[in-house]
Amino acid sequence: MKLPSRTTQFLARDTYRMRRLMDAARMLPVVGLVLLLLPLMRLDSSAENPPTAAEAVYLFLVWISLIVIAFVMSLWLRRTLGPPRPPVAPLAPPHEPDPDAPATPEGR
């Protein structure tokens, strides 16, 4: 039978790419958070009024970039998602590996 991908040492190029994309999907929110926290590091307490307009432009740009990246990623990631599984327990003991097996090892 098919070996669970966890133990597969050698991966096809596509699968490898997909794995790294999943890694990237996990990193995206962290990167986003760091970018969103950047304004804190350029606070100028001496200025009387904060540079609100500039920061607003910056924040919205970061925001839309995150959306665009998430969009591109979702196009690829959704391929790993199988059709929804029926929620009723199968009567026979399970005997099929998960259809989206590539996703499982890192899905913990």
Added chain:
Amino acid sequence: MDKRVLVVEDEPNISEAIRFILTRNGWHVDVTADGVAAIGDLQANPPDLLILDLMLPGVSGFDILKALRADPATQAMPVLMLTAKGQTADREEAQRLGVTRFMTKPFANSDVVAAVREMAGS
């Protein structure tokens, strides 16, 4: 003229014994220990009967038998096969390849003579 028997046998004492008993019974006996040479000899100058040892240096008695049966000139030649191994598998293989008689060593001289006579007569 006497009928001619070719004995292919690598054990000199055994071929000598066969030659002695068959000659005494009116056969012309040629002896060779070289199986490979025997094949060529058989086709060039086919004897009336062939006595063949199974285990020969370089070539097996089966190979000679096979070559013999494949050639129309020697297809019908009576062949008496002798073996010291005496395994049923060998006997079956020999029969499959079309041996006329199959005998296990050691043999009774009278059996050999009777077999040769019978084979030549038929």
Added chain:
Amino acid sequence: MSFNLLVLTCIAYVIFLFIVASAAERSAQQGRAKWLRSPLVYTLSLSVYCTAWTFYGAVGYAARSGLEFMTIYLGPTLVFVGWWVLLRKLVRIGRENRVTSIADLISARYGKSNLLGVIVTLLCVAAGTPYIALQLQSIALSFTVFVSDQGRAPLAADRNLIAFWVAAGLTFFTIAFGTRNLDANEQHHGVVTAIAVEAVVKLLALIAVGIFVVWFVATGPSDILARIDAQALPEWTIQPGRWTGLILLSAIAIICLPRMFQVTVVENIDDKHLATASWAFPLYLFLISLFVLPIAVVGMELMPEGANPDMFVLTLPLHLGQDGLALLSFLGGFSAATSMVIVASLALATMVSNHIVVPLWLKLRAARNLDTGNMRLLVLSVRRLSIGLVLALGYIYYIISGGSEALAAIGLVAFVGVAQALPALLGALFWRGASRNGAALGLSIGTFLWFYALFLPSFGPDVLLPAQLMEHGLFGQSWLRPYSLFGLTTLDPLLHALFWSLSLNTLAFCIGSLLSFPSPIERVQGALFVNIFDRPGPARSWTTPVAQAEDLLPMAQRILGASAGQAFFRAQAQAQGKNGFLPDITPDFLQGLELKMSGSVGAATAHAMISQTVGTTVVSVEDLMAVASETAQIIEYSSQLEAKSEELSRTARKLRDANEKLRTLSDQKDAFLSQISHELRTPMTSIRAFSEIMMDADGLSPEEQTHFARIIHDESIRLTRLLDDLLDLSVLEHGQVSLDIRPANLRDLIDKSITASKSVQAQRDFRILRSRDPEDVQIVTDPGRLTQVFINILSNARKYCDASDPQMKIIVRQKDTMLEIDFIDNGSGIPRDKQALIFEKFSRLTDSLQAGGAGLGLAICREIMNNLGGDIDYVPGQGGAAFRVSLPVLLERPPATAVTSSSPIDAAGAD
């Protein structure tokens, strides 16, 4: 605009929503209209996150604090663009376990514990009520702001009354569409579709106002940016603590808010919808936020001093004479508020009925030993009542709080409240060791702290908490002051409460989990949840047939409805290959039934009901252990299977190897026997043939007689030698040989061997080249055996050396304690492909058997040398056949059983 017209507009809008919802519900029932469950509708339904607080409050927030309002939308953005980390798993777990609410999920994960369900429900109701109140308030406020003829319609001035009617209307709408059916999965097509429509309305409204402000009031984006900087207040400076804390808080809220859980998890039908929402929902939030600051800035610029910035979205168009735009804006706000109230009250009512009312009812009934009655009707009624209850609570809260003007504050208080569910939720998803006790402890402590440090004080001094307590702390202990617990005085109240409640909650959760020992069912559920992606099918937890199908069918009918219940039973029976409505009570069936029922009444209740029908209220420990082991098996299914198949193939390989070895041994034995037979029969044949000739002696000349007798004699000797060799080999191979070890001179032994071998082909002149000095070595060995080896080698050379002038070189070398004796002749040597075979038994290089060897000589030599602690090898490339005998100078003692390196048989050789 006149009050009546406004009311009419609202009613028309609600009727429109009603029609949309009905149509959606109808199409869904007929199985049509797949677009109803499209990713787009899913994404739009998520917009219940954007309530009236967003629609009106965000502008007010921006006017007060600048960019900080964005944090409320940035947190959810991060969660959604990072959907792969958390939401994907949450949604999968929720869908596969038919989770009905966040309380249900937590209760199901921690051993279907109803205690946790109750705690989370109470927490969510406590946090949700003010939030609902907030929506009522905003609608009421928008009414009073909008209506121009307040003088003529006294009703319009009475916000409480407006709020009441709004609450009543929403109760009706929610009951109508939220409790129409009590079906599995707790999904509501009508409601979701209506919510999606409202999402579009509120987005369009806000964008319309925004475009009006940016391009018609101001002259474009650059003008707006300039105005923003002109209006920027010192208070607009980003505060690092709040900025970070609020991003975190809103990220938590999008996961934990009951209404968000409802639309994100419960209403989800496909992982792929989540993939779309991962970018589409952030985009929605982006568009919603885009014009907030411009509207705030322009409002601050143009509106009279003292105008409520929370209402700028509405008042600004009114102020500028754009009545149509204002009406759109009003409908947007109305949409935002109503959608939130509908979903929130639905989610809360589900929790209240599933975790509080129904379990209580069951307990009371069971205590009085009564039949559970028509559960379906009961659950529906409870659900309806709960919706009314929740809205009533919201209304009461609204009345009590008396219309605080700062809407945003209430929203954030609620956020911190629901955030208390986070540790238990994350533990449920990622930590198998998380236990019920830990979750209960963490939730209780977090909830208490939130109550004490944020919720109660948020009403203001002397409303619920005495001002004196706020000032000096509980019991006069200053470290117990609600806003500065444990001496943390510098944080702002919200961050202060968030920090203490969440960190102590997490701490208690972890410690409680680490110290407690989870029940089997908890461990089962934990493993199932945490490893959701690792197993092939949904959870299973019933093992023993404990009830009759006849008992279960009525119960199922009560919950699922008669036709649905029967259909389920019939399908299950059919799947088992049975006709009729009564399937066998298999664990799978019970599991399926429980799952189906938990879609209606929640996991804990469904479990309890089945248990009750089954006759025992608690499943026995043995059952649970069986469940645990079975489930553990499923979880480790793939890895185990993998290990098993690996082990199996290992065993198979071993067996194959063993079999192969046996077969080889058997083959070797057969070949050996056949070989021995051949070697024995060959001399026997000659002996017999010539004996017979001589028995029939007449006619034989005396020469012939002598010749034949010699042949018989020679062949007899050959036979004897063969038998001797066989015995010798057998003894040597089994290490049973007794060596006669004594000192000897190597030269003497070689001399003796040469002499002995001369008898072989005595007629051949064989030159031996020796160097006598090195040969003069005293050795301790078995001289007889060693001589036997030498003689064998020398005889072979005499027999087989094909040089016309045969000669043999004997070279002796001493290496440390070893002696090497090379025997090299000048013949053609042994062909390379035969070199490996010559030491095997019955190996014969040529078949010229004049010397009468059976091919055992070199095999015996090798055995002898092994017994003497040395070896014999063929050395290629010496200009002839070259054998090297090596042996220790001093053989201390017979070496332990010499292991034979040769297999019993092979072919070709020399001897």
